Amino acid sequence: MSFSWMAWTLPTALFFLTILALIVAMGVWEYFSPGGNPRVGVLRFETTRGDRLFISLLGSAFIHLAWLGLVGPSLWWALALSLVYAVGVFRYV
Amino acid sequence: MNAQAKTRNLSWIVPTLYILFLLLPIYWLVNMSFKTNTEITATFTLIPQAPTLRNYQVIFTDPAWYSGYINSIIYVVLNTVISVTAALPAAYAFSRYRFLGDKHLFFWLLTNRMAPPAVFALPFFQLYSAFGLIDTHIAVAIAHCLFNVPLAVWILEGFMSGVPKEIDETAYIDGYSFPKFFVKIFMPLIASGIGVAAFFCFMFSWVELLIARTLTTTDAKPIAATMTRTVSASGMDWGVLAAAGVLTIIPGALVIWFVRNYIAKGFALGRV
Amino acid sequence: MNKTWNNKAWFMVLPVLVLVAFSAAIPLMTVVNYSVQDTFGNNQFFWAGTAWFEDVLESDRFWEALGRNLMFSGIILAIEIPLGILIALNMPKKGIGVPVCLVLMALPLLIPWNVVGTIWQVFGRVDIGLLGRGLAALGINYNYVNNVFDAWATLIVMDVWHWTSLVVLLCYAGLVSIPEAYYQAAKIDGASRWAVFRYIQLPKMKRVLLIAFLLRFMDSFMIYTEPFVVTGGGPGNSTTFLSIDLVKMAIGQFDLGPAAAMSIIYFLIILLLSWIFYTVMTSGDETA
Numbered sequence: 001m002s003f004s005w006m007a008w009t010l011p012t013a014l015f016f017l018t019i020l021a022l023i024v025a026m027g028v029w030e031y032f033s034p035g036g037n038p039r040v041g042v043l044r045f046e047t048t049r050g051d052r053l054f055i056s057l058l059g060s061a062f063i064h065l066a067w068l069g070l071v072g073p074s075l076w077w078a079l080a081l082s083l084v085y086a087v088g089v090f091r092y093v
Numbered sequence: 094m095n096a097q098a099k100t101r102n103l104s105w106i107v108p109t110l111y112i113l114f115l116l117l118p119i120y121w122l123v124n125m126s127f128k129t130n131t132e133i134t135a136t137f138t139l140i141p142q143a144p145t146l147r148n149y150q151v152i153f154t155d156p157a158w159y160s161g162y163i164n165s166i167i168y169v170v171l172n173t174v175i176s177v178t179a180a181l182p183a184a185y186a187f188s189r190y191r192f193l194g195d196k197h198l199f200f201w202l203l204t205n206r207m208a209p210p211a212v213f214a215l216p217f218f219q220l221y222s223a224f225g226l227i228d229t230h231i232a233v234a235i236a237h238c239l240f241n242v243p244l245a246v247w248i249l250e251g252f253m254s255g256v257p258k259e260i261d262e263t264a265y266i267d268g269y270s271f272p273k274f275f276v277k278i279f280m281p282l283i284a285s286g287i288g289v290a291a292f293f294c295f296m297f298s299w300v301e302l303l304i305a306r307t308l309t310t311t312d313a314k315p316i317a318a319t320m321t322r323t324v325s326a327s328g329m330d331w332g333v334l335a336a337a338g339v340l341t342i343i344p345g346a347l348v349i350w351f352v353r354n355y356i357a358k359g360f361a362l363g364r365v
Numbered sequence: 366m367n368k369t370w371n372n373k374a375w376f377m378v379l380p381v382l383v384l385v386a387f388s389a390a391i392p393l394m395t396v397v398n399y400s401v402q403d404t405f406g407n408n409q410f411f412w413a414g415t416a417w418f419e420d421v422l423e424s425d426r427f428w429e430a431l432g433r434n435l436m437f438s439g440i441i442l443a444i445e446i447p448l449g450i451l452i453a454l455n456m457p458k459k460g461i462g463v464p465v466c467l468v469l470m471a472l473p474l475l476i477p478w479n480v481v482g483t484i485w486q487v488f489g490r491v492d493i494g495l496l497g498r499g500l501a502a503l504g505i506n507y508n509y510v511n512n513v514f515d516a517w518a519t520l521i522v523m524d525v526w527h528w529t530s531l532v533v534l535l536c537y538a539g540l541v542s543i544p545e546a547y548y549q550a551a552k553i554d555g556a557s558r559w560a561v562f563r564y565i566q567l568p569k570m571k572r573v574l575l576i577a578f579l580l581r582f583m584d585s586f587m588i589y590t591e592p593f594v595v596t597g598g599g600p601g602n603s604t605t606f607l608s609i610d611l612v613k614m615a616i617g618q619f620d621l622g623p624a625a626a627m628s629i630i631y632f633l634i635i636l637l638l639s640w641i642f643y644t645v646m647t648s649g650d651e652t653a
Binding site for chain 3: 104105106107108111112114115116117118119121122125133134137175179180182183185186187189190191192193195196198200202203204205207208209210211212213214215216217219220235236238239242243246296299300301302303307316317318320331334335338341342344345346348349350353354
């Protein structure tokens with residue numbers, strides 16, 4: 001059984017490790033302070049911090065795609081924009 | 094009052110027309126399956142003029158045809174058993190307990206139900222090749238779990254939430270262990286839910302083709318895929334194609350008949 | 366129901382988690398890996414960066430297929446939802462008619478999807494099909510193989526045939542949950558048929574309608590088998606939906622990189638939709 005067909009690369013491996021680390025971190029955070037700090041934000045429905053992480057990640061994906069389609073291949077700015085967006089989500093949603 | 098009586102008298106028209114519309118293409122398929130190929134292509138007849146069973150005979154005597162049915166039924170049944178068995182404890186956990194990340198886990202399960210199979214077709218082939226599972230029934234059965242397990246969990250959770258929690262607590266006080274309680278007391282209570290979940294697993298595994306076709310070549314090829322291949326090879330044998338189509342409708346029709354009293358409930362996923 | 370906080374419940378979820386993760390996580394990671402690389406076969410891969418994503422986002426092919434998907438979903442929803450409500454309202458409430466209607470209506474749902482395609486392919490053919498022959502006899506020039514409009518019409522009628530029953534059954538399940546007392550009260554008040562629908566039946570069906578709407582939207586958005594069998598994406602590219610294009614690219618042409626990039630964009634769109642679906646449904650749970 002070989003997994004060479006999965007064609008891992010360093011950037012994609014780092015990407016998935018980051019996601020995994022985020023999920024583990026959320027789990028640990030939730031373990032020590034359960035309940036997920038639910039609140040009703042600007043979107044007018046209740047979110048926990050897990051929901052906020054999901055909204056941040058999904059939104060970032062679309063920000064990257066939009067940047068790629070509209071501006072160009074230099075994604076560092078898209079990443080910066082996503083971080084600003086994520087902070088905004090955690091602060092206000 | 095008079096007007097109301099009138100509408101009540103007329104209300105049967107809408108479902109009747111709709112059912113006629115549903116049955117018309119099926120009627121045409123059945124009609125064709127009893128015709129010879131010359132009658133199909135040369136003339137236009139609403140009922141077979143020289144009814145023949147030749148088309149069905151072709152299917153039941155040629156292993157390339159009937160093994161397709163056997164393959165389909167094997168992996169559909171395997172998938173139904175695996176899906177429901179795995180979903181039962183999970184649905185119980187979701188309906189009775191809160192735990193770390195439960196809501197997000199539930200959402201993640203559902204997203205797999207909604208993912209387009211086309212996205213998974215290629216990596217599935219690679220993945221199951223790596224495990225040496227290509228062209229086996231179990232490969233298709235496991236692959237179909239991707240969308241059937243979340244569905245089964247969702248349906249069962251709905252039914253289980255309808256069972257009062259006091260029943261669990263009473264059983265534990267009476268000295269039942271968890272497995273014994275689950276099998277002896279709890280499962281009979283949600284028997285209809287298990288039936289509905291099994292029905293939906295059967296249904297979605299039976300109708301799916303893209304993944305089943307990707308993962309099989311000959312030994313486990315589903316009937317639906319056999320149909321497309323054999324027809325193009327033998328140069329449009331319309332009669333046999335129609336007969337094969339009719340035979341794929343029959344298992345579904347039988348299953349619906351058995352669960353007819355739960356269908357409406359199941360379609361609402363026990364959550365209305 | 367009050368649920369107990371118990372992290373041991375994770376052990377009960379574990380089998381499901383392993384089973385689904387095997388079929389979901391590994392393929393998904395593989396797709397991501399493919400999307401940033403180029404390959405000429407033999408498991409040899411070359412770093413391509415975001416080139417495939419740029420290609421897909423710039424290609425007319427992708428946007429046109431996406432547009433076709435949205436148009437198709439829009440049309441079938443505009444037909445299936447009102448039609449489904451109309452039929453559900455007129456369903457018999459008791460007696461032998463109920464199981465007969467339910468069984469007959471559920472029938473198309475249990476036909477393998479490619480057989481649905483085959484049925485309509487045969488049914489619509491000008492030379493041997495009842496529909497094709499019938500329309501020709503009426504003097505209508507109909508041919509789904511050459512004519513774009515006819516191909517679309519066939520696919521839409523086929524989808525209505527295939528899936529309206531789902532809407533009917535969901536609405537029906539919502540309707541039977543209305544207590545008889547509501548109708549009696551409405552009768553005493555002298556409410557019109559429309560008022561009964563607007564103020565009793567529609568509110569009760571709201572949640573099932575939402576489920577029906579979103580299920581139909583998402584399923585039609587990833588439609589593959591039926592149009593593949595009936596039209597094969599043609600005439601030209603006029604009925605090539607995202608799924609069809611994707612499979613053509615990945616398995617037909619073996620263009621792993623672009624196909625993977627397209628898969629990911631497609632998947633992200635679906636993920637966004639599912640999330641909206643789930644959020645709307647569960648927030649309805651809490652207020653109800």
